[in-house]
Amino acid sequence: MxxxxxxxxxxxxxxxxxxxPLILCALAxxxxxxxxxxxxxxxxKMLAGAFAAATAAALSGSAWVGxxxxxxxxxxxxxxxxxxxxxxxxxxxxxxxAINILASGLTVLLGISWFQMGGQTPPLTGAxxxxxxxxxxxxxxxxxxxxxxxxxELLSGHNVLVYLAxxxxxxxxxxxxxxxxxxxxxxTGENPAAVDTAGISVVRMRYLALIICGILCGIAxxxxxxxxxxxxxxxxxxxKGFIALAAMIFGKWRPVPVLFACLLFGxxxxxxxxxxxxxxxxxxxxxxxxxxxxPYILTVVLLAGFxxxxxxxxxxxxxxxxxx
Amino acid sequence: MTxxxxxxxxxxxxxxxxxxxxxxxxxxxxxxxGTIHGIVGENGAGKSTLMSILYGFYQADSxxxxxxxxxxxxDGPEDALAAGIGMVHQHFMxxxxxxxxxxxxLGAEGGALLAGGLAAARAEVTRLEAEYGLEVDPDAVVGELxxxxxxxxxxxxxxxxxxxxxxLDEPTGVLTPQEADRLFEILRAMRAQGVTVILITHKLxxxxxxxxNVSVMRAGEMVAHRETAQTTREELAELMVGRxxxxxxxxxxxxxxDVVLAADGLTRIDDAGVMRLDHVSFQLRAxxxxxxxxxxxxxxxxxxxxxSGIQAPDDGRLTVHGRVVDADHPCDPAExxxxxxxxxxxDRQRMGLISPFAAWETTILGYHHDPxxxxxxxxxxxxxxxxxxxxxxxxxxxxxxxxLASDSFSxxxxxxxxxxxxxxxxxxxxLVGQPTRGVDIGAIEFIHRxxxxxxxxxxxxxxxxxxxxxxxxxxxxxxxxxxxxIVGEVDGADADARTIGLMMANxxxxxxxxxxxxx
Numbered sequence: 074m075x076x077x078x079x080x081x082x083x084x085x086x087x088x089x090x091x092x093x094p095l096i097l098c099a100l101a102x103x104x105x106x107x108x109x110x111x112x113x114x115x116x117x118k119m120l121a122g123a124f125a126a127a128t129a130a131a132l133s134g135s136a137w138v139g140x141x142x143x144x145x146x147x148x149x150x151x152x153x154x155x156x157x158x159x160x161x162x163x164x165x166x167x168x169x170x171a172i173n174i175l176a177s178g179l180t181v182l183l184g185i186s187w188f189q190m191g192g193q194t195p196p197l198t199g200a201x202x203x204x205x206x207x208x209x210x211x212x213x214x215x216x217x218x219x220x221x222x223x224x225x226e227l228l229s230g231h232n233v234l235v236y237l238a239x240x241x242x243x244x245x246x247x248x249x250x251x252x253x254x255x256x257x258x259x260x261t262g263e264n265p266a267a268v269d270t271a272g273i274s275v276v277r278m279r280y281l282a283l284i285i286c287g288i289l290c291g292i293a294x295x296x297x298x299x300x301x302x303x304x305x306x307x308x309x310x311x312x313k314g315f316i317a318l319a320a321m322i323f324g325k326w327r328p329v330p331v332l333f334a335c336l337l338f339g340x341x342x343x344x345x346x347x348x349x350x351x352x353x354x355x356x357x358x359x360x361x362x363x364x365x366x367x368p369y370i371l372t373v374v375l376l377a378g379f380x381x382x383x384x385x386x387x388x389x390x391x392x393x394x395x396x397x
Numbered sequence: 398m399t400x401x402x403x404x405x406x407x408x409x410x411x412x413x414x415x416x417x418x419x420x421x422x423x424x425x426x427x428x429x430x431g432t433i434h435g436i437v438g439e440n441g442a443g444k445s446t447l448m449s450i451l452y453g454f455y456q457a458d459s460x461x462x463x464x465x466x467x468x469x470x471x472d473g474p475e476d477a478l479a480a481g482i483g484m485v486h487q488h489f490m491x492x493x494x495x496x497x498x499x500x501x502x503l504g505a506e507g508g509a510l511l512a513g514g515l516a517a518a519r520a521e522v523t524r525l526e527a528e529y530g531l532e533v534d535p536d537a538v539v540g541e542l543x544x545x546x547x548x549x550x551x552x553x554x555x556x557x558x559x560x561x562x563x564x565l566d567e568p569t570g571v572l573t574p575q576e577a578d579r580l581f582e583i584l585r586a587m588r589a590q591g592v593t594v595i596l597i598t599h600k601l602x603x604x605x606x607x608x609x610n611v612s613v614m615r616a617g618e619m620v621a622h623r624e625t626a627q628t629t630r631e632e633l634a635e636l637m638v639g640r641x642x643x644x645x646x647x648x649x650x651x652x653x654x655d656v657v658l659a660a661d662g663l664t665r666i667d668d669a670g671v672m673r674l675d676h677v678s679f680q681l682r683a684x685x686x687x688x689x690x691x692x693x694x695x696x697x698x699x700x701x702x703x704x705s706g707i708q709a710p711d712d713g714r715l716t717v718h719g720r721v722v723d724a725d726h727p728c729d730p731a732e733x734x735x736x737x738x739x740x741x742x743x744d745r746q747r748m749g750l751i752s753p754f755a756a757w758e759t760t761i762l763g764y765h766h767d768p769x770x771x772x773x774x775x776x777x778x779x780x781x782x783x784x785x786x787x788x789x790x791x792x793x794x795x796x797x798x799x800x801l802a803s804d805s806f807s808x809x810x811x812x813x814x815x816x817x818x819x820x821x822x823x824x825x826x827x828l829v830g831q832p833t834r835g836v837d838i839g840a841i842e843f844i845h846r847x848x849x850x851x852x853x854x855x856x857x858x859x860x861x862x863x864x865x866x867x868x869x870x871x872x873x874x875x876x877x878x879x880x881x882x883i884v885g886e887v888d889g890a891d892a893d894a895r896t897i898g899l900m901m902a903n904x905x906x907x908x909x910x911x912x913x914x915x916x
Contacts, residue, residue, distance in 0.1 A: 253506040253514070260492045260503050267490040270452075271504025271554075272475030387493070395454065 078219065082226045084343050089231065090301060092339030093238040094119060094293040094310070098317030099324070099331045100245045101289035106326060107249060108282035109262040109275075109388040113169035114154055115290055116314025117176035122147035122294025124180040127194040127305035128187070130201040130298075139201065139299045140234075144291030150176065151287030152280075159279045162392035173314075181307045192307035194298070203232035203300040234296040241289065246328040258282060262386030265393040275393045290314075312369070319372045322383050341368040404466070405430035405562055405593040406451075411460035413446055420446040421457070422617040428562075428610075430465070433584060433594040435604040435625070438614030439637055439837040440808055444597045447614070448564050452484045453477040464562070478504075483555025484564040489547050493540030497533055497550050498522065501557050518557065525556050529586045544692065545576035552583065563587065564595045569603060573692050574865060574898030581607045599838075601630045602866075613637055638838050648849045651873040651889075654683035657826050657857040658704070658738075662713030665699045665881075673699040675881035676713065683825065686848065686858040688872030688889070690865060692901050696881035697861045698743060701830050704859070705740040706733035717826065734763060736826075739819040743830030743861065745808070749815040752804035756794075757785040759803045760818045788817040793843065809840030816844060820851055827851055830861045845871060865894055865901075879903040 098115045105112045125146035130139025150172050157168040184192040208229035214221035249255040260268045261278040268275050293313075298305045316338050324331030345364045352358050406428040413421040421443045428434045438444045449455045451462065453471040462469050464480050471477050477484070491500050498518055507514040522535050531549045539547060548568065555563055565584075569577040584594050584607060596608060604611050605625065613621045613636040621636050658681040665674035674696050681687055691697050702708040704715065709727035718736045722728040730740070742748035750759040761770050761781055770781050785799040792813040794806070803811060812832065820827060829848065833841045848871060852858050862868050868875055875892050877885040877900035885900040 251511055253509050253511060256499060256503060256506060256511060260495065263492045263494060264490070267492050267500075267503065270474050270484065270486065270490040272473065272478045273504050 079222055079226075080347075082222050084340075084347055086226050087343035087346060088336060088340045089227070089235065090339075091342045092335050093235050093296050093301070094313050095317045095320055095335040095338055096238045096332060097241060097289045097293035097296070098314050099321040099335050100241055100328065101286040101293070102318055102321040103324075103326055103328065103331055104245065104249070104258070104289070105279075105282045105286040106321070106389050107258050107262045107386055108279045109265060109386060109391065109393070110154075110158060110279050110283065111165045111169070111390040112151075112154060112283075112286060113166060113315070113318060114150065114172035114176075115286075115317055116310055116312065117169075117173035118147040118150045118287060118290035119294040119297070119314050120173075120180055120308070120310045121150055121176040122291040123298040123309055124176075124184065124194070124294070124305045126291075126295035127197065127298035128183075130197055131195045131304070134199075134201050136197075136201055136203045136295075136299050139197075140203075140292065140295045143295035143298075144288050147291030147294060148284055148287030151283040151290070155280050155283045158392060159276055159283075162394065165390055165392075177308065180305070184305065184307065194305040196304045197299060198303070201299070202303055203234055203296075205230045205232055206236075232296075232300045234292060234300045237292065238296070242328050242332045249328065254281070259386075262388055265388050269393075269395065279393075316368065316372055319376055322385075323375060325383050326386065338368055338372065341371055403430050404428060405464070406595075407461075407463040407466075408447070408451070409461045409463070411447065411450060411462075412458045413443075413450060413455060414458055419617050421450070424460070424614075424617075424619050426612055426619060427622075428593060428595060430593050431588060431591045432609040433588055433596060433607055435596045435598065435608035435611040436614060437598060437601065437604055437611060437633060437637060439599065439839075440835055441837070442614040442637070443617040444614050445566065446617075448484070448566060448595070448597060451477065452482060452564065478558055478560075481559060481561045482564065483558060483560025483562070485548065485551040485555065485566065485568060487566040487568075487570060489551055491539045491547060491550060494538060496536050496538055497542075497553075498535040500539055500550055501535075501554050503554075505558050521557060522553060525553055528590070529556070529583055531583060544571045544694075545573070545579070548572070548580065549583075556587075561591065562593045562595065564597070566597045567599070568596070569598070569600065570863070571693055573901045574894050575902055575904070577603070600866075601633050604633065605630060615639060634838065640839075646845045646849065646870045648871075649853075651685045651852065653685040653873070654855060656680045657683050657717070658859075659716040660704070660713070661716070663700070663703055663710045663715060664712035665696075665703055665708060666711045667699075673881050674703065674710070677878075677881070677883055678713075679876055679883060679886075681826065681857040681859055683857050684852055684855050685873045686852050686860055686871050686889075688868035688875045689859065689861040689878055690868045690875055690897055690901060691863070691878035693863050695878045695901075697863075697878055698830070699881070700878070701740070701743060701828055701861055705738065705742075705828055706730045730763065737822075737824050738826040738828065739822060739824035740828045741812075741815055741819050741830060741832060743834070745811055745815060745834075746804075750803040750811060752802070754803050755800050756789070756803055756806070756814060757782045757799040759814055760785045760788055760799075762818065764818070764822070788814070788821060791821075792817040792847075807837070808835035809837045809844075812836050812844060813840065816847060820847065820856075823854070823856075825856060827856050827858045828861075829858060831863065832860070833862075833864065833867060865897060869894065869897075877901055 098119055102112055102115055122143035126139040126143030129142030130136050154168050154172055157163040158165045181192040184194060188194055211225040211229035215225040249258060257268060257273055257278055261275055265275045268278065297309055320334035320338055321331055323334040345367050348359060348364050349361055404427045408424060408426040411421050411424040424447055436444050450457045453473040453476050456472060462471055469480050471480065498515060501522060502514055502518050507517055519535055526532055531553055533546050533549050539550060568580060572580065587594060598604060608625045611623050611625050612619055613633060615637060661678050663674050663677040667673050677700060689697055703710050706728040707730055709724060711724055715722040717738060720736055746752065765771060770777055782799045789797040794810045794813045832844050836844065848858055860871060869892055872889040874889055875887045875897065876883050877897055879901060884903050887897060
């Protein structure tokens with residue numbers, strides 16, 4: 074019994090760890106789409122952010138410098154998306170795909186040429202990684218059944234970026250629903266002409282939204298390579314940016330439902346890891362490939378059948394052209 | 398607020414080019430403070446361009462704007478707002494899923510956090526509502542409000558920002574006559590408070606009803622300024638067009654023949670589950686024009702879609718030439734055409750023609766299988782172009798060049814092309830939606846004459862229009878639609894705008910009861 078409980082705690086713990094990049098990216102997507110810009114380049118920004126963070130951390134020996142590097146590169150890619158789609162009214166999907174391909178190729182190319190490790194960055198140790206924070210007394214209560222496990226395994230023992238990701242949810246909620254910026258942001262995604270006639274620059278609002286998006290994707294990338302992992306691996310984002318996009322739609326562009334959607338996808342991922350090599354009743358041992366595909370299959374099923382009508386911000390994907 | 402009598406706004410020598418088009422040519426305008434000033438002109442006369450310059454959407458190539466005697470540079474809407482200019486656009490600039498209060502607050506939030514601004518706005522809006530008689534529920538979601546109420550939100554938005562010059566662009570296009578009267582009362586209340594109102598319209602009766610002064614634009618120029626009391630509708634119409642126009646349509650009594658189209662309980666439910674057509678029944682006879690009146694969005698578009706075969710009814714039957722169309726036996730527009738039914742769609746740009754197509758291509762859309770136009774594989778281009786040439790001269794389409802792209806013609810000429818395509822086939826049934834929307838006065842006269850001719854030739858015409866005047870002057874019978882139902886039928890000869898207006902708001906029964914109660 075106690076062992077089952079511990080197993081469950083450990084699965085939830087893994088859920089939290091794998092949900093972090095999803096939460097950050099889905100919120101990044103939420104903010105830009107609320108401004109009327111579709112960004113399927115979340116994946117690319119996160120990947121480039123992960124590479125930049127690992128590189129900067131390896132060179133400087135500081136995880137914080139790595140984080141800044143990751144954010145910087147991700148914001149630059151976000152600005153590239155803005156330049157193509159806001160300033161030049163290019164197609165947002167095409168620009169997003171281009172950024173994904175660019176990040177995928179460039180990270181490997183630069184990785185090989187700089188470090189000669191087959192596209193990886195040097196392994197990070199010590200202060201070059203975000204280490205786990207232990208809550209006071211976590212070790213002392215670790216052996217206490219139930220509550221002790223809950224505290225020491227689930228709440229304590231994550232790195233600072235995990236806590237940051239969870240704090241981002243109320244922060245984004247507050248920004249979107251309680252501030253002037255949020256009111257203008259939502260209006261820009263629904264009816265940019267109304268924003269323009271109110272004397273507010275649509276272009277400025279959309280660039281600001283992209284900057285926020287870049288920052289969040291950069292943090293997600295840094296988490297992957299300097300927090301969760303210990304260095305950059307090629308294609309280490311593995312489609313998480315797209316799952317985040319799905320979670321954003323599943324959560325209907327609202328921060329709290331988006332959080333739960335991310336946790337659900339994270340949970341599926343964590344279970345998939347647990348199920349590997351486990352004998353299941355009736356089915357027997359499932360193939361690793363099938364288990365790994367499970368979160369993606371469920372993403373499609375959930376999006377197709379279970380979310381009902383998802384109403385996107387009305388102006389999402391449409392370049393704003395002043396007409397009169 | 399400006400002192401009444403002194404000019405609140407002066408425009409001097411405004412010029413604006415769009416490529417080769419000289420949209421505003423040396424425009425001068427002086428608007429006295431605390432008055433209602435009308436600007437009339439045909440579509441494309443430059444009214445909207447001028448107002449867009451005033452609101453900062455465009456910058457003039459040359460010229461000067463003075464507000465209350467001070468030269469003012471207006472480089473964007475923010476400058477216009479700062480100078481006290483507010484604008485109510487023809488297509489409302491509202492965020493549908495915001496509350497009334499949030500819409501009013503947008504751009505004038507009064508601080509980085511919303512909470513304080515919302516409280517202040519609530520108090521101020523309550524005060525404005527009382528002062529001008531602009532009742533709206535501040536917490537209602539704008540998308541769920543009736544059109545007339547949304548317009549009030551726009552007015553409140555402008556007033557909340559302290560506008561003392563208010564521009565209204567075609568404000569009554571979407572209103573019932575009663576709502577329009579209500580709007581005019583509000584505008585009078587504003588004038589009494591010293592607000593200067595500029596009213597852009599193409600409806601001359603509105604100019605006569607409410608304005609103090611009127612300026613007339615034609616082809617980018619300001620051609621006349623008049624005191625409203627010193628002018629007449631006929632004079633204004635002549636100034637707008639540059640020649641004499643007939644405002645009344647001449648027609649003889651109808652000679653209705655056999656039933657050509659019968660609708661019996663037609664019902665249509667859209668994808669969102671809303672009942673758009675609610676058991677609509679009527680008959681259309683040969684040789685009559687039946688007008689369908691109603692405020693936009695009360696089922697007229699769906700009625701046309703079902704009658705023309707674009708959508709199938711979910712319930713009820715439609716009988717055309719013995720062919721019965723119902724939910725199990727749907728029809729398509731091609732089959733309807735075979736049954737001698739022609740359709741001039743409401744939205745010319747979207748459904749009547751394909752913008753980049755040449756005029757000769759547009760004139761065969763839907764009839765491109767006709768052996769006169771097409772061989773086994775290839776189109777008979779020369780024959781089609783010759784045919785289009787003929788249509789263009791018979792319908793006075795200008796410029797008469799079949800090779801020009803469809804969207805390079807003016808609205809009136811585009812409509813003439815579509816009309817020529819549909820009515821030269823001598824259909825027995827003609828469905829016409831908004832025949833004169835975005836069409837200049839000269840072309841309106843022509844289009845109306847064509848419809849009357851069709852009727853006299855024995856065609857059954859179903860006319861859907863939001864222009865009540867058009868319905869009244871053309872129809873032999875009038876059906877009034879409200880929320881997908883036909884709520885009343887009136888004989889064309891003894892119809893008046895007031896009765897039909899009440900029906901359009903579905904208030905005629907209540908009104909009759911109230912009247913009875915008073916007596």
